[in-house]
Amino acid sequence: MHPIIIIGNGIAGVTAAREIRKRNVEIPILIVSGETDHHFSRTALMYIFMGHMNYKDTKPYEDHFWKENRLDLKRAWVEKIEHESNRIIFQGGEAMEYSDLILAVGSTPNKFGWPGQDLPGVQGLYSKQDLDELEKNAVGAKHAVIAGGGLIGIEMAEMLITRGIGVSFLVREKKFWGSVIPEEEAKMIEEHIHEHHVDLRMGDELDSIHAGDDGKVSHIITKTGEKIDCAIVGLTAGVRPNIDWIKEGSEVETDRGILVDNHFKTNLPNVWSIGDCTQMRTPPEGRRPIEAVWYVGKIQGAFVAANICGDTLDYDPGIWWNSAKFFDIEYQTYGTVLPTPQEGEKTFFWKAPDKHITVRINYRESDLAVTGVNVFGVRHRHQVWEKWLSDEAKITDVLSELGAANFDPEFFKQYEDEIIEHWNQENSQQVTKTLGKGLFSSLLGKLNTFKAK
Amino acid sequence: MSVTIRESHSIVPPDPKLDKWERLGLLILGIGLALLFGSLFNIYNGNLKPVMLVVTMIAIFAGGLIYGLRTHLIKKPGIQNNNIMTASVSSRGAIGWMIGVILTTLYCIYYWKADWLSGMTQLFDPLSQAIRNKPSDQWFMYGTFYTMGVLIMGVKAIAKYRHSRYQTIRTSSIVFFQLIMAYTLPYFMSRLYNLEYYPTYFWPLSYKVLFPGEEVKTLLASKHEILAMCMLGWSLIATFIATPFLTYFLGKRWYCSWVCGCGGLANTVGDSWRQLSSKTVKAWKYERVTIYSVLIFVIVTTGLLWVFHVTQAESLKGFSGGLAKVYGFLIGSIMSGVIGTGFYPLLGTRIWCRFACPMAAILGIVQRFKSRFRITTNGGQCISCGNCSTYCEMGIDVRWYAQRGQDIKRASCVGCGICSAVCPRGVLSLENGPTDQREEYQIDLLGGMKARQLEQKTNQTK
Structure with a gap:
C-alpha cells in the first residue's frame, strides 16, 4: 500500500497526520518537510530569538512520538507532482508514489517589488x-x-x-x-x-x-x-500562499492559493490541500477564502483527515476565534468584530482607565444578540463565548453574567462591575450583575439567591 | 517628483546589558560575600565581630536588593524571560556550573565538615545571641542564609512578576512563612521555652517530628507541658487532617508553593533555573519510581521505629535504627540538600520536590485522585508554543494537555501558576471550583461547537 503523503510538517499537516492515524491504525503516513526534521510551533519562533526557549522546546511532541505513532518523516523539498502516476518528485529526482497527497505547504512573506528587496539583510x-x-x-x-x-x-x-x-x-x-x-x-x-x-x-x-x-x-x-x-x-x-513551485511543477489549479472545494479536494484526484496555502472556492459564510491562521490550519487538518478516511464532511469551522500578544498586551477575539460595526450592528466598548485593558462587544441592534467580542489585557473563556454566540444571547444577559467568561488568574482585579456601570450609563436598558468569576463569587451568588427567597 | 531626504531620529531601546545600577548592586553584593568569605579565616575578632556581621549583612541585603529590584523594575510589567536560554547563569553555562559546584560543595561541607566553617559560624554569634540567647551553630547560620536568600530573592521575584497578583501574593506568602514561621518563631520559642519547633514542617517531610526519637522525647520531657502537647498535637493534625482536607479544596499548592520552605527557596533563589527541569516522558517515569520509593521508605522506617519503641524488641533495634540513619543520610542530606539544592543551576529548581519529597508524594496522591484543583485550558486557544512546559519547574509537559484542550490533573503539579503567567494566549488557569461544574470539553478534534457534533457522529459510526 502506498502511503498518504503530507507535504509540510506545520500544524495543518501534522494535525491531518495525527487525525488520520487516530481513525486508521494501518495506513502508512509520510510527512515530508524541507524546513525541519520535526514539527515545531511556528508561532514560537519569536521566543527562540528572544531567549525564552530553545528550538527543541518549541517541538510539541518529543522525537520518539513519530515512530511510536508510525508517522514516517522525510526531510526533503518536493519539486513536482505527477498526478497521472500518483507520484511526487523530490529535488534531486527521487520519486515516491502516494495513495493520497495532502498539500500543507504554508505561506511565504509578501514582497511587493521594492527596489533592493533581495539585498542581504x-x-x-x-x-x-x-x-x-x-x-x-x-x-x-x-x-x-x-x-x-x-x-x-x-x-x-x-x-x-x-x-x-x-x-x-x-x-x-x-x-x-x-x-x-x-x-x-x-x-x-x-x-x-x-x-x-x-x-x-x-x-x-x-x-x-x-x-x-x-x-x-x-x-x-x-x-x-x-x-x-x-x-x-x-x-x-503579510504572507501569501507558498505555491510558486506548485504552479510550476504540477497541474494543481491555483488562484492566490490552491483551490479546494469544501472537502479540501483540489482539481486533481486524491490531491488535497489544507492550511495557509489553501483557498476555498466557496468559503463558509462570513469567512475569507484564505485564512493563514494557526487555529484554522488545525481545524482544516482534522476535516481533511475525516474526508480522506471516508466521512464526507463539509467544512464548517464553527465560530471564529483568534488571539495574539502585542508586547505585554494579550488579545483574544470570538465571533466577528470588524474595525467598524457592520450594518445593523452596534458596539459596546469599555476601557479600564490608565490601563491596557479593553472589552468590546458587538451586538445586533434589532434583538441585542451578541455577534462578537474583542478583549485586550483580560482573558476570556472560549467555551462560554462560543455558547453565547451560537445561542445568540442578548448583550444584557451576557453582561450580567460576564464573570462566567473571565479566565484571568486568581486574585486578578475583576472589572465586571465597572463594565456593567459603563453600559448602564450609556444605555437605557439597565443591567445588574448576577454572576462573578470564581468560587467566592459563586458562593456569594448563592447567598444572594438565598436572601432573595 | 522629487523628495526631500531627511536624516532620521529614532528612539533608542534599552541596552540588554547590565546598567550602572545593576552593576553597583552586584558589586556591593560581591563585597558582602567577600567579607563573609573572609570570616572563614577568623580575622574578625572581639568588637570587630558585630561590626563586620552588620556590614556583611547590610552589603548582602543592599547589593541583592539593588540588583534584584533594578533589573526588573526598569522593564515594563510583564513576562521578563528575555535571554534566559542564552545567559550563562541560567542555561548551564560556565557561571551556572560554577554556582552549581559552589552550592554542592557548601552543602557537603555543611553536612560533614562543619568545623571548617567555624570562623563563619562564629561571625553569626551576635545575631544568634540576640535572637536565641545562645552562640551560633552551623544550623543557625544555615537557617540565616536560607532566610536571607528567600527574603532578598523573594523581593526580586515580586518585582519580576509584579504584573500578576497571583504571583505577588503567593511569593509574599512563602517569604512570610520562611521569615516568621520557619526562622523567627522557632528561634524565639527555643529562647523562651527551650523548644525548637517548626510549625510548617510536617511528617514525612520533617520525618523526625514523628519518629520516636530525640525531638519527640524533648517535647514529652518539656516542663512547658501544654505547649509541648500543642506542638505534638499540631504535628499529628497537620499530617493526618489538615493535609488531606486542604489538598482536597486547594490542591497541593497550598503547601508546596505557599508555605513550604523548600518550595519557597525554589521559587525565589531558584527562579532563574526553573526552565532546566526535564520535560521528557522518561523523566516522568523515573520521578514516579523515586518519589514513591522514598514515601514507602519513610513509612516503613517510621513504622518499624514505633514497633521497636513499643515492643522494645531487640531484634528490631539495630535494623530500624539503621534504617533511620540510612534515610537521614540518603534522603535527609544527599537528596534534599546536596542534590536538591546544589544542582539547582543544572537540573532545575524542584529536584527534591519532584523526585524525592515524601510530603509532595502524599499531597500528590490526594491531588491526583481526590481534589478539586486542576489547571483548566481555554478551549482551542493553544498555539503549542511551549512556554508553559518550558517554565514548568516540575517538568510537566503542560502543552501536551493544553493543545488537546484537556484539564491538567497531575500529582506533581505544585500550582506555582507560572504556566498560566507565561502563556501568551491566555490558555491556562488554576482552578479549584466545584468539580461537578467542570465542563468536559475537548477541542481535540476541531474548533467550534461542530467539533463535538463531528466527534459524536464519528463515534456513532464506529
Whole structure:
C-alpha cells in the first residue's frame, strides 16, 4: 500500500497526520518537510530569538512520538507532482508514489517589488530558515526597519528590541492593524508600542532599500522621503500562499492559493490541500477564502483527515476565534468584530482607565444578540463565548453574567462591575450583575439567591 | 517628483546589558560575600565581630536588593524571560556550573565538615545571641542564609512578576512563612521555652517530628507541658487532617508553593533555573519510581521505629535504627540538600520536590485522585508554543494537555501558576471550583461547537 503523503510538517499537516492515524491504525503516513526534521510551533519562533526557549522546546511532541505513532518523516523539498502516476518528485529526482497527497505547504512573506528587496539583510520572518538568517543579520546590528504593521511586524519589533537593536516600524495604515481591529484598540496598541521604545511611523511606507559599500543593506528611504540607516529590513507586509513551485511543477489549479472545494479536494484526484496555502472556492459564510491562521490550519487538518478516511464532511469551522500578544498586551477575539460595526450592528466598548485593558462587544441592534467580542489585557473563556454566540444571547444577559467568561488568574482585579456601570450609563436598558468569576463569587451568588427567597 | 531626504531620529531601546545600577548592586553584593568569605579565616575578632556581621549583612541585603529590584523594575510589567536560554547563569553555562559546584560543595561541607566553617559560624554569634540567647551553630547560620536568600530573592521575584497578583501574593506568602514561621518563631520559642519547633514542617517531610526519637522525647520531657502537647498535637493534625482536607479544596499548592520552605527557596533563589527541569516522558517515569520509593521508605522506617519503641524488641533495634540513619543520610542530606539544592543551576529548581519529597508524594496522591484543583485550558486557544512546559519547574509537559484542550490533573503539579503567567494566549488557569461544574470539553478534534457534533457522529459510526 502506498502511503498518504503530507507535504509540510506545520500544524495543518501534522494535525491531518495525527487525525488520520487516530481513525486508521494501518495506513502508512509520510510527512515530508524541507524546513525541519520535526514539527515545531511556528508561532514560537519569536521566543527562540528572544531567549525564552530553545528550538527543541518549541517541538510539541518529543522525537520518539513519530515512530511510536508510525508517522514516517522525510526531510526533503518536493519539486513536482505527477498526478497521472500518483507520484511526487523530490529535488534531486527521487520519486515516491502516494495513495493520497495532502498539500500543507504554508505561506511565504509578501514582497511587493521594492527596489533592493533581495539585498542581504532584507528578510521576512516565517520559517526556521528565516529565524536562522535573522540571527546572523542581528550580529552587530544597531538599527532595523520593519515594513508592514501586522502581527509578524510587531513580533519582529519585540524580538529585535530584546537585543538592543533600535526599530523603526513603518505602517502604511493610519491605525495600527487597522484592517482588523477598531480604532480605540489600535490607538492603545500604538501607545504600547511607543512605550517599548519602538520608533513607530504610522501612515508611512517603504519606498526603496539601499546597500552600502559592503553590498549589505545600509539604509532605506520611506515614501515620505525619510532616510533611515539600518542593518536589517524586516518585510512583514503579510504572507501569501507558498505555491510558486506548485504552479510550476504540477497541474494543481491555483488562484492566490490552491483551490479546494469544501472537502479540501483540489482539481486533481486524491490531491488535497489544507492550511495557509489553501483557498476555498466557496468559503463558509462570513469567512475569507484564505485564512493563514494557526487555529484554522488545525481545524482544516482534522476535516481533511475525516474526508480522506471516508466521512464526507463539509467544512464548517464553527465560530471564529483568534488571539495574539502585542508586547505585554494579550488579545483574544470570538465571533466577528470588524474595525467598524457592520450594518445593523452596534458596539459596546469599555476601557479600564490608565490601563491596557479593553472589552468590546458587538451586538445586533434589532434583538441585542451578541455577534462578537474583542478583549485586550483580560482573558476570556472560549467555551462560554462560543455558547453565547451560537445561542445568540442578548448583550444584557451576557453582561450580567460576564464573570462566567473571565479566565484571568486568581486574585486578578475583576472589572465586571465597572463594565456593567459603563453600559448602564450609556444605555437605557439597565443591567445588574448576577454572576462573578470564581468560587467566592459563586458562593456569594448563592447567598444572594438565598436572601432573595 | 522629487523628495526631500531627511536624516532620521529614532528612539533608542534599552541596552540588554547590565546598567550602572545593576552593576553597583552586584558589586556591593560581591563585597558582602567577600567579607563573609573572609570570616572563614577568623580575622574578625572581639568588637570587630558585630561590626563586620552588620556590614556583611547590610552589603548582602543592599547589593541583592539593588540588583534584584533594578533589573526588573526598569522593564515594563510583564513576562521578563528575555535571554534566559542564552545567559550563562541560567542555561548551564560556565557561571551556572560554577554556582552549581559552589552550592554542592557548601552543602557537603555543611553536612560533614562543619568545623571548617567555624570562623563563619562564629561571625553569626551576635545575631544568634540576640535572637536565641545562645552562640551560633552551623544550623543557625544555615537557617540565616536560607532566610536571607528567600527574603532578598523573594523581593526580586515580586518585582519580576509584579504584573500578576497571583504571583505577588503567593511569593509574599512563602517569604512570610520562611521569615516568621520557619526562622523567627522557632528561634524565639527555643529562647523562651527551650523548644525548637517548626510549625510548617510536617511528617514525612520533617520525618523526625514523628519518629520516636530525640525531638519527640524533648517535647514529652518539656516542663512547658501544654505547649509541648500543642506542638505534638499540631504535628499529628497537620499530617493526618489538615493535609488531606486542604489538598482536597486547594490542591497541593497550598503547601508546596505557599508555605513550604523548600518550595519557597525554589521559587525565589531558584527562579532563574526553573526552565532546566526535564520535560521528557522518561523523566516522568523515573520521578514516579523515586518519589514513591522514598514515601514507602519513610513509612516503613517510621513504622518499624514505633514497633521497636513499643515492643522494645531487640531484634528490631539495630535494623530500624539503621534504617533511620540510612534515610537521614540518603534522603535527609544527599537528596534534599546536596542534590536538591546544589544542582539547582543544572537540573532545575524542584529536584527534591519532584523526585524525592515524601510530603509532595502524599499531597500528590490526594491531588491526583481526590481534589478539586486542576489547571483548566481555554478551549482551542493553544498555539503549542511551549512556554508553559518550558517554565514548568516540575517538568510537566503542560502543552501536551493544553493543545488537546484537556484539564491538567497531575500529582506533581505544585500550582506555582507560572504556566498560566507565561502563556501568551491566555490558555491556562488554576482552578479549584466545584468539580461537578467542570465542563468536559475537548477541542481535540476541531474548533467550534461542530467539533463535538463531528466527534459524536464519528463515534456513532464506529
